[in-house]
Amino acid sequence: MIAATDYKHATRCTGCRIWSMGCVIIQIIVTTTSSLAQTAAPALKLASFLLEDGRILHGYGMDMFRWHTDAVPYIEASANKPALYGSYIRFTDVRSRDQDRLEQLTRLHKGWSDPDSGIQAPIVPMIGLQAWSYDFQERRDTLAAAFFDILGISPQAMQQFGLERAVYDMSLFATFLQHPSLWSCVQDTLVGRGLDPRDIDLPALMAEQTEEAEYRLISLRDSALVLAADRLIDAGFQFQDLAVLDGAFDDEIREIADSVRSVPSPYLVRFMYETIDGVSRPVLYSSETFKAALRHLVELFREQGATNAEFIYHPNAGNAFNLAAWYPGDSWTDWVSPSIFHSLTSPAQWDIMEDQHDFAALRNLPVIIAESGPTSQKYRPHNTSYPGVWEDWFQPYFAFMRQSTHARAFVYIGVDWGRLDGNFSHWGDTRVIVNPDLFARWEAELSDPLYLHNEEFWSTWTSLTTGIESPPTGQTLSVWPNPSSGNVSIRWGDTRHGATLSVYNLLGQRIHSTRMPHGTHTLTWDGTTHAGEIVRPGVYLIRLDDGLDVITRTIVRN
Structure with missing residues (x-):
């Protein structure tokens, strides 16, 4: 880089x-x-x-x-x-x-x-x-308010230390560094909630400016956010990862x-x-x-x-x-x-x-x-x-x-x-x-x-996915109409020993195949798989293999 x-x-x-x-x-x-x-x-x-x-x-x-x-x-x-x-x-x-x-x-x-x-x-x-859908700003503010409550930062403390609104981004630690008394109160509050941050040397970590030091602060923040989330769950809030895990x-x-x-x-x-x-x-x-x-x-x-x-x-x-x-x-x-x-x-x-x-x-x-x-x-x-x-x-x-x-x-x-x-x-x-x-x-x-x-x-x-190479010059193949939502007429030139006509989807899966005898030059494909199911709208490939040449044409099904 x-x-x-x-x-x-x-x-x-x-x-x-x-x-x-x-x-x-x-x-x-x-x-x-x-x-x-x-x-x-x-x-x-x-x-x-x-x-x-x-x-x-x-x-x-x-x-x-x-x-x-x-x-x-x-x-x-x-x-x-x-x-x-x-x-x-x-x-x-x-x-x-x-x-x-x-x-x-x-x-x-x-x-x-x-x-x-x-x-x-x-x-x-x-x-x-x-x-589910949610109002991002409202949800973020709700989580941030619960986070501040966990930290013990009251509205009065916010006003005292110039915090305009509750946040949970990492800029908060810069505020703690500027106001050691606020950081001391937060530490005491978290200890009382079972989360001990007293081994965090905030000035040293902020001065270190390494990813490892930053992650120690991130981990503390995220642990406090979990406590805030628990409080919100008690109040009836739901979290999407928990809902998915519950099989909801x-x-x-x-x-x-x-x-x-x-x-x-x-x-x-x-x-x-x-x-x-x-x-x-x-x-x-x-x-x-x-x-x-x-x-x-x-x-x-x-x-x-x-x-x-x-x-x-x-x-x-x-x-x-x-x-x-x-x-x-x-x-x-x-x-x-x-x-x-x-x-x-x-x-x-x-x-x-x-x-x-x-x-x-x-x-x-x-x-x-x-x-x-x-x-x-x-x-x-x-x-x-x-x-x-x-x-x-x-x-x-x-x-x-x-x-x-x-x-x-x-x-x-x-x-x-x-x-x-x-x-x-x-x-x-x-x-x-x-x-x-x-x-x-x-x-x-x-x-x-x-x-x-x-x-x-x-x-x-x-x-790459179908094994189909670029069209050679010794054979012809036409597909009409294209795009199509109904029957498709497929025509090709003369073959010495007959030919195999196949239809592939874009995952490389062969969904239809017909062996055509020598002397046959046309075929009508009705848009079905070999199992008789109608194919979904999308792009498909028609492949003709006569033993000498392999030709491919793309068709769009509406």
């Missing part, structure tokens, strides 16, 4: 390096696809593929309800169409039979279709899972897993995302219960046969010790994700990103930036009054990915937040297409071969 202060120079240097590497990457794909195709199994993980491939998957988001208003205009305007799109669903949506939310689980993969040209761009779905949502999780399994594509899953210091923290009881709940969810997915699901650990915090404390383990994790909302020109922000990247790299896990976008008014794309939007936010954003050894996917949230109700409506408009100059720079950046876009991704992925 590079120092935050050197990012501009590094971007220029790595730009040259990546461009030259781009040719190497492409060459590697061409020379290895045919050999890998002979042995590739349907169980190939997207995470493993991208780690070996070396490129960064282009993603966009967020939420299926913003698809037509925010995503489609971007896809139509962009020459580099995204291959990944993110959305959300809550277990209570499933329980209440919210049809729009339920349908998005499979509709996401259909992606974008141009009605004029018939071009179809299927999408790798990424779904964020929560148990097993049926809903199984139903989601069944929908994920039915999608002929890799499917990325985030559970209780932005966990440690982000939006999920106010509804989580502890690191141990979070880990156990995530493992429980993964096991339910596996029991349902959703082998195409890949699971993201999305902690949204730095400090290697704390990242390890919340980490569910290698057996339950395929990706590690940070979020990027602040400018990486800040050394502190760069360090947080570097901590999460290095945590993933030590475990040889790919990094996906599952949420990103400039939320500060200064750096929003529509702020044409500030000339440094690209240089101060977007350039270091891409510089981080260029310098990263394990960054393999990103999701940029291009949304007009101001049109939405909720916790983050003040974030403004992050759509890059609202600023023509910025969008031109964005497109120029993404034209680098380092980035993997929709068409090239699916071409490479399907060749």
Whole structure:
């Protein structure tokens, strides 16, 4: 990795390096696809593929309800169409039979279709899972108030020491350092509650400024938060990780897993995302219960046969010790994700990103930036009054990915937040297409071969997962109509000994196969599997093997 202060120079240097590497990457794909195709199994993980491939998957988001208003205009305007799109669903949506939310689980993969040209761009779905909806600010304030009560910080003490509101972030320890008498009272209160912090030398730990020293303070804070959570539970509050562990949502999780399994594509899953210091923290009881709940969810997915699901650990915090404390383990994790909302020109922000990247790299896990976008008014794309939007936010954003050894996917949230109700409506408009100059720079950046876009991704992925190579020249194959929701007419040229016609989904599973005798040149496929079941909407591959040539055509089922 590079120092935050050197990012501009590094971007220029790595730009040259990546461009030259781009040719190497492409060459590697061409020379290895045919050999890998002979042995590739349907169980190939997207995470493993991208780690070996070396490129960064282009993603966009967020939420299926913003698809037509925010995503489609971007896809139509962009020459580099995204291959990944993110959305959300809550277990209570499933329980209440919210049809729009339920349908998005499979509709996401259909992606974008141009009605004029018939071009179809299927999408790798990424779904964020929560148990139920909640007001983030209200929940955070409630937890913080209970936390202050556990610490023995009364409203009078808050006024005396200049604390405007209750918080549970680490800045509180700086306040304790400034006011030793307050820290002494907090220590006495915690001792009375069975939590002894008297071995904490606060001035020494704050001066040490190491991750280990910081984690000692984090551990104390989190232990006090558990005491606060116990008090809230007594008052009737619920925590999402405890509810999942109790099996309260097993049926809903199984139903989601069944929908994920039915999608002929890799499917990325985030559970209780932005966990440690982000939006999920106010509804989580502890690191141990979070880990156990995530493992429980993964096991339910596996029991349902959703082998195409890949699971993201999305902690949204730095400090290697704390990242390890919340980490569910290698057996339950395929990706590690940070979020990027602040400018990486800040050394502190760069360090947080570097901590999460290095945590993933030590475990040889790919990094996906599952949420990103400039939320500060200064750096929003529509702020044409500030000339440094690209240089101060977007350039270091891409510089981080260029310098990263394990960054393999990103999701940029291009949304007009101001049109939405909720916790983050003040974030403004992050759509890059609202600023023509910025969008031109964005497109120029993404034209680098380092980035993997929709068409090239699916071409490479399907060749690896199906064993299907590029079309040869000795045979012809046509599929019409395409896209289609009914019967499909398949035609091919003459064969010497007949041919086998097969249909594959994008997981590489052969779902239909017919042996055609010599002299036959047409076949009608009715959109069913070999078991007679109607296939789900999505992208499929028609493969003709006549013993000499193997040809593949893509078909979209509506």
